Amino acid sequence: MTISYNWLCDYLPVKPTPQELSTILTRIGLEVESLEKFEAVKGSLEGLVIGEVLTAAKHPNADKLSLTTVNIGAAEPLHIVCGAPNVAAGQKVVVAPIGATIYPATGEPVTMKKAKIRGEESQGMICAEDEIGLGTSHDGILVLDPSLVPGTPASEIFNVAQDWIYEIGLTPNRMDAMSHIGVAKDVCAFLNNLEHTHKYQVQLPVFNGLTPSGPELPISITIENTDGCPRYSGVSISGVKVGPSPDWLKNKLEAIGVRAINNIVDITNYVLHETGQPLHAFDATAVKGNAIVVKNLPQDTIFVTLDDKERKLDATDLMICNGAGEGMCIAGVFGGAHSGVTDTTTQIFLESAFFNAGMIRTTSFRHGLRTDAATRFEKGVDISNVVFALERAANLIVELAGGQIASKVQDVYPSVKRKTEVETTYAYVRKLSGSNYSADKIKNILVSLGFDILAETTEGIRVAVPFSKPDISLPADLVEEVMRIDGLDNIEIPSTVSVSPALSAQPDPEKVKEKIADYLAGNGFNEIFTNSITNSKYYPEEVLATAVKMMNSLTVELDIMRPSMLETGLEAFSHNLNRKNENLLFFEFGKTYLAKEGKYFENNHLSLYLTGQKTAETWMHKAAPVDFYFLKGYVINVLRQLGYTDLRWAESEGTGLTPSWEIKVKNQVVVTLGGVSSQKLKQFDIKQPVWFADFNWDKMIGLLQKSNNFYKEIPRFPAVRRDLALVLDRQVKFAAVEAAARAVKTPLLQDINLFDVFESEKLGANKKSYAVSFTFLDTQKTLTDKEIDSVMDKLVKNFQTQLQAEIRK
Template sequence: MTISYNWLCDYLPVQPSPEELSVILTRIGLEVESLEKFETVKGSLEGLVIGEVLTVAKHPNADKLSVTTVNVGGDTPLHIVCGAPNVAAGQKVVVAPIGATIYPASGEPLTMKKAKIRGEESEGMICAEDEIGLGSSHAGIMVLDSALQPGTPAREVFSLVQDWVYEIGLTPNRMDAMSHIGVARDVCAYLNNVEGSARYQVQLPAVKELPKADTPLPITVTVENTAACPRYAGISITGVQTGPSPDWLRNKLAAIGVRPINNIVDITNFILHETGQPLHAFDADQIAGNKVIVKNLPAGTPFITLDEKERKLDAADLMICNGNGEGMCIAGVFGGLHSGVTDATHNIFLESACFSGGGIRATSFRHGLRTDAATRFEKGVDISNTVFVLQRAAALICELAGGRIASDIIDVYPQPKPKVEVKSTWAYIKKLSGKDYSEDKISNILSWLGFEILERTAEFLRVSVPYSKTDISIPADLVEEVMRIDGLDNVEIPAQVRITPSITAKPDQENIREKVAGYLSDNGFYEIFTNSITNSKYFSPEVLERTVKMINNLSADLDVMRPSMLETGLESIAHNLNRRNENLLFFEFGKTYATTGVGQYQETQHLSLYLTGAKRPESWLYKAAPVDFYFLKGYVGNVLARLNITNLQWAELETAGLDAAWQIKAGNKALVTLGAVSAAKLKQFDIKQAVWFADFNWESVLAALPKKDTFYSEIPKFPAVRRDLALVLDKQVRFADVEAAAKTVKAPLLQHINLFDVFESEKLGANKRSYAVSFTFLDTQKTLTDKEIDTVMDKLIKAFETQLQAQIRK
């Protein structure tokens, strides 16, 4: 939310400094995120003065230059070299003397220094309008009113505006502060609380008597959907002359970043940011039948909006229609192309209405139209302010655009909205706030904010909530209002804090996640966060059958909740590869989504690894080697090892999107799927290098964690013993089969099995290969003997020969 200091002070009975006001706003919960200076002209002509040209002579060394003397109000005239063709004696001009800084309309700022130009000294510059940011003309120097006095500061002559602009980090519930008057109301309440008085009141703008038109222009209003539009007001204004707004209005809008357009549009924008109430102006001559009908149109009805795009309406979209039932405006969201105000408009119908927040929000997202008006309506506007705002805007249109009122105010308000009532005990306010406020302070603060005290006893307080505070509904909301205005930094910090220690269930999921993330980042991985909403074109029809589809998708490319982590990660990889960042190690914690029917949805938590490019950068010592399956397998295994998950089973797997995929299980639960991303999937993202992917089912990983704590033990004092075997096996026998056969031998002394060499040769026989396997033995209680080790090795050899038909190479 952007607030102008000058604009805000229009409604305040006092004028604190910009810095003081910044502190006040932050204290009352309107946190100031930035405070920046605004100037209608950069530099505000600081240091520039009015000068009188006394003499003009031809430069002795340049045909297009003149040597002038200029009186700037000092003891002696300035000697200035000027290149303008229109400089003449007797002119009043803008002078930038030595030391002044000018800010051209284009280009960098320039500070004046004493200089020699073709041999003649120059003590400044006589300025053209583009040289000081006042315009774009460079035809010659500016020639001013002859009545001006030399030495007058230039900023006084041109009435430049300086302002301070606050960027407020507004919380979503604070609709009442989405306007300058709303912020002023909070500031006045704060000042009253500081002084303990009620003398600070918001200075509301007065509405002058409106001039009447000679010829009436009656327009009738019918509201068919009163649930979506509980109040609708309007007025006809004729004789309007559309044109530029006056400087004061243009400056106020420009200060908060709103581009001035014309006087009618600027007035509606001004009222929006002054009061928080959106308005809409129709070209009255385009309203067929002089009737305005607020209703819903059939689904699929085409409607062309102001941006010249045709949109298909939904049956739930509320529309402002003409007498023929044709749409003129998407209510509270966006105007239509053919009914808006143009330069040719002379008669307007001005709308001030209150629309249902939920309906406006749904329509706004449905059509991708996130306008200022929609933002206000979806949070709730002050329904009691509808007519006042209409009168205020109509008065400005009459004053600035020459309009005259051609109808009575139409106010369709069939069921006046009752005020919300909230009751709270004094004890509850003290308990929730942590501060013992006096009953009078609480009552006064609420009164200054517009609450009406309905009942006050020794135990409780009952109030009615002003219509401007649509978020207030429960006692806790009252506590927040009191704490804000009294100052959140005024809540005392107790000398002692008593808490009950929390007990975290084991395993602590956050600690586990942090542990894994730390390991991966320490090993060169970068964590990514991708959008859980993705594009349905990435997936097959079979996958889309169980995919959660967006009803109000943000765009055509974001229409489903992701059923897989792979695709959004590949988007990130493609983004990096397109920018020549080719060696990538990514990891991501995220969710996938699925459905089996309406109301039946599943979320699954994942950890995904994405690897592509080289294992290590190329150097004189090492050649660049691409990442491969074993590189990925190592990180996957290390993650599981750090979590102390053991007894893993590996199995080959066929799955969409991956080639040569494997699945790791613990017991009957699948923990990880890993493999190379298929060529077809890479082609979808225009990726031309191999990508390796591992997907941890994080929920299964957490379920597989050991239930008992892990304890450390001292290093054994007795040595381990290693024995090696060379096993000749059929090629289809995997090392996992060797491990499985070894585990059938119940040998507590066997600590570790490792494959350290693979050999293939015709000498071994057809379809044969040799595995060189090491076996490590250890007894923590004593030194092992050869006899004990030989006994276990004999059992292992027998198991390999009988289960795997292995031949032992001698």
Template sequence: MPVQPSPEDLSVILTRIGLEVESLEKFESVKGSLEGLVIGEVLTAVQHPNADKLKLTTVNTGGPEPLNIVCGAPNVAVGQKVVVAPIGATIYPLSGEPMTMKKAKIRGEESQGMICAEDEIGLGSSHAGILVLDAALQPGTPAREIFKPVQDWIYEIGLTPNRMDAMSHIGVARDVCAYYNNLENTRQYQAKLPVIPELPKAATPLSISVSVENTAACPRYAGVSITGVQTAPSPDWLRNKLLAIGVRPINNIVDITNFILHETGQPLHAFNADAITGSKVIVKNLPAGTPFVTLDGKERKLDAADLMICNGNSEPMCIAGVFGGLHSGVTDTTHNIFLESACFTGTGIRASSFRHGLRTDAATRFEKGVDISNAVFVLQRAAALICELAGGKIASEITDVYPQAKPKTEVTATWAYIKKLSGKEYSKEKISNILASLGFEILAETPEHLKVNVPYSKPDISIPADIVEEIMRIDGLDNVEIPSQVLITPAITARPDRETVREKIAGYLAGNGFNEIFTNSITNSKYFTPEVLERTVKMINNLSADLDVMRPSMLETGLESIAYNLNRKNEDLLFFEFGKTYATTGQGQYQETEHLCLYLTGRKRPESWLYEAAPVDFYFMKGYVGNVLAQLGIRSLQWAELEVDGLQFAWQINGNGQALVQLGAVSGPRLKQFDIKQPVWFADINWQAVLAALPKKDTFYSEIPKFPAVRRDLALVLDKQVRFADVEAAARTVKSSLLQHINLFDVFESEKLGANKRSYAVSFTFQDTQKTLTDKEIDAVMDKLVKTFETQLQAQIRK
């Protein structure tokens, strides 16, 4: 006996068995379903005393007293049967907001409702006058009984990519039946398939032969000829079914194929049989570059890997499983069709679909896999509807090219494995019942294991874990008991823990005003030079023309985010991103590198009454990079100038014998590439190298020294090419535990210093944690520093 759960109950059931209902909406072919509207009879119609274009009417709506209604329609007349919206009823016009009827006075006369035009209640687009109905209708009859507006419920299901079996109404119904069978411990519930009636035969046969040259890409191809077809708009029931699921009705032939696609999950294609030259269909590949005009009127150059449906002259008529051709499609003048129901391999369909940018419903289903056993049944179902709704007659036997029947997948799972993976002790009877209800064939049951044949409708199932998933979802994931005790083995993780380090740095940056971004690791090849692209990983089946390579650099995707924000007047940006870059040195040889990147642009300090605005600059970026490394305990860094594509004023920070960071200003040409008109600073931290450079020991805090620090200053006259980094490096060669800090606090240039000379004012901070320093101890270290600067840097000490 059929069961009819309420929409809310069915929503819960679907979610429980793994078909998560994301929304549940009521569909109405007529908004409001004419609720509260009734049939009325116009008893009187006289001129309104205060308005030339209005009439005063009395209308019998089946109540004890007729209603007084002011009507402005030019065609209202005594004796008409009309649609009336009485007080309290709500109407839903095709345009405008819903309106609830209230008692009103119009030009001084009372009006107790409204006599409706068809556009005012959603039945049509005409507003020429009120809707006049059959004179035999009885006043007081609800309007919904006359017009019978369709109501339905639409379930929006968030399917996971592997659930091809649930991409059809019959597939979902099969799961619901399995749920009820499990609930009641029975096998009586089954999805009811449409009955195929005896089909009318055409007096004159139309034979079209089929040849499949590429059986690997097309393992099964079925077709049938239908003549005498009359292309016309579909009946209301079919139009409403399609509108309910968001499909636009076109004509009866196209609508039938779309309807069956969603009903069964099997794509169909109808050809104009008169356009099939040679009365022959050939499934084959054509040479690369062959031109083909698709249904949208565009000429496309075919790839040698595109599987094509061709006519007897090997001329292309359709990209198999993807999109039809302009010259073989069904039109309003088509009377003879050849209907195709085929199975194509998913990998080839997906490649062709992306290659030509044609993401159709058919391609989506073929690339996930269709039920190969269903091809002929679906063909018969579609042919029956075409004969019923389009007046067609069957003009040939069904052709079914299926040279090698696909074997069913065998899966064996032990009872112990099912218990271990699910965490629940299922009875063998329950497991068998669930699997049989889903279409699995039980091959063997032993004390140790269960062997089944997987139905063709579930091509994603191939391993024991898949069987366990089917059992668990039909029985209900919420039926797996949560144990009262959780027994775990303590895990030993390598130190430092990568995730902890990453979280620490992310927390530091976020706490300092940075926003974390996540950009696509697939990007556009046009951003990069031919030299870079030689080492870049290219997509075989790229998602679009703009997303065709794995990014070799993090800079470009970050600039996309900056440009997006700048275009929306969000101009002060501090971004950070953890991500990966990719490279290749040959076939099968790939490198994946982790990065932490910082992006700065705009102002580091907005203007106020207290101080002027200050833009981000190199030292602002340098400070954050230095703080990130300091947070991780990485010190003893070496700075080196760098020339790198895309950056100017670039530097590289080395530590632990390898490059850790590259930073600098994004170059003008690169900014122009993204239409960015303000400076951007970029730092690329090699996260893998940073993790390798982390100290192996914990960093402990120490108490604040009790003894004071002492500062001494030196003014060093040096050649201009000597950098402060060289001064700092030379100072560190003086091995002294007393020297705590070195700082550059002034830079001076003058002709008095000499040609090509510069003066650095440098402070040195000394401190001993055990005692107060004496001048003698400090002077000794200062003497060593002076000698080092004079020897290594040829410095002159300014007195």
């Protein structure tokens, strides 16, 4: 939120310095993130003075230069070489003497120094408007009013606007502070609390009521959807002349970063930032039938918005229509291309309304239209402020655009809203805040903020909440208001803190997660955090049948809670690949969501995403792309980090991965891994292979908590390795070999490793050879050959009977 110091002071009964005001704002919870000086003209013409040209003669060494003497109110006139064709004796001009810095409209600032130009001394510069940032013309020097006094600072003559601009880190609930008057109310409440008084009140703008004074232009108002629009007011104004705004209005808007457009649009923007109430001006000639109708249009109705884009309306989009039923504006969000104010507009209908916050937010996100008006409506504007803002803007239009009020103010308010009532006790305020506030202080703060005290006892009070604070509904909200206005820095910090020690699960799941994150980050992975709300178009119907759907989705693209981790990770891949980041190793801890039989479930996951090259191309070796085995290595290492060694591999189906494998620990699937299918990659416009592993983190933590083998003594006895070469059918996977070996129930077998694969017709048709190593260890003693041979005989027997393997000699 951007706030102007000068603008804010218009509503304050006192004028603190910019730095004092910055401190006050931060103390009351409106944290000032930056305070910067604004200058309508860079440098504010500092050091420049008014001069009088005493003489102007031709330069002896240059045809296009003049030698001048200029009186700037000093003891001696300045000698200045001037290149302007229009310089002449008797002129009053702007002079930049030696030492002054000028800031041209384009280019870098220049500091005046004593110089010689074509052999003649020059003690400064007579300025054109573009040379000092006052405009873009370079036709000649600025010639000023002859009555000006030499030596007068130029900043006084041109009245250059200066201001201080605050960037406030506004929390989402503070819609009441999204305007200058709203902030001024908080400042006045702070000052009242500081001096234990009620004398500081916001100085609201004073204006006349709206009385028709021109030709009547009656426009009726009908609200068909009162849920979407509880209140709508408007007034007609004729005889308007659209043109540039006066400088004071331009400066106020430009100071807070709002571009000036024309007097009508600028006034609506001014009142928006003054009061927090969005307004909209229609060209009255577009209001067919002299009627405004607030309603919904049929699904997929085409509407052309101000940016000349055709948009398909949703049946829930609230629209402002004319008497012919044609849409003129998406209510509270964006105007239409054919009803807005143009340079030729002479009659306008000015709108001020209150719209349903949820409907505005949904429509705004659905169409990707994040306007100032939508931002305020979706947070909830002050319904009691609707007519005030309308009359304020109408008076400014009459004053600045020459308009005449052409109708009475129409205020359609079918069901008057009641103020929210909240009750609290003084003891609760003290307990929750930790401060011993007196009852008088609590009441003083709340009254200064606009709360009405409905009832009070010695124990507490019941108050009516002002409409400008729609976020307040609980006693805790009142405590926050009291703490804010008393100053958040006044909250006492206790000298002692009492805590009850809590026992966490062993092992601590957070520490386990941190351990794995450290391992992956140390091996070149980057951690990502993707949105758990995603797009339903990524998933087939069978998946969507059990997906958790959003009842009030943020946008059309974000309408379900993700049923799997893969798609949001591919979004991150697509984003990076489109920006030429092609070698990617990502990991993510996240949740997936499922709806089944009326119940909702969420599951924790760890996901790995890999694509691109695992080794870069160098003079020593070629680049090597990541592959299944590269992924497999990291998956096994993650499991080993957690103490899992007895892993069971099996091919899996229905995962969308090709190939697709799963790893079981104690007969529970803890990991699914493989390559992302080409069909899924095409969905995200990814043109290179992607490998994916999904860990069921809840199961892994559950299994880990049931295990007590986290630390082992280093073996004191040597391990023994034996190798076998097995001739098998070509379709037999190594997982089958490993399963057959594990079927030999022996504690001596520590590890199984495939170290060579050989295929040749010499082995026989459709045959291959696996060279497998077996590692044996007894932690209590040194193994004997007899013991090892006994186990090897059992292994060979299993391979022969279960896999029809032949042992190569």
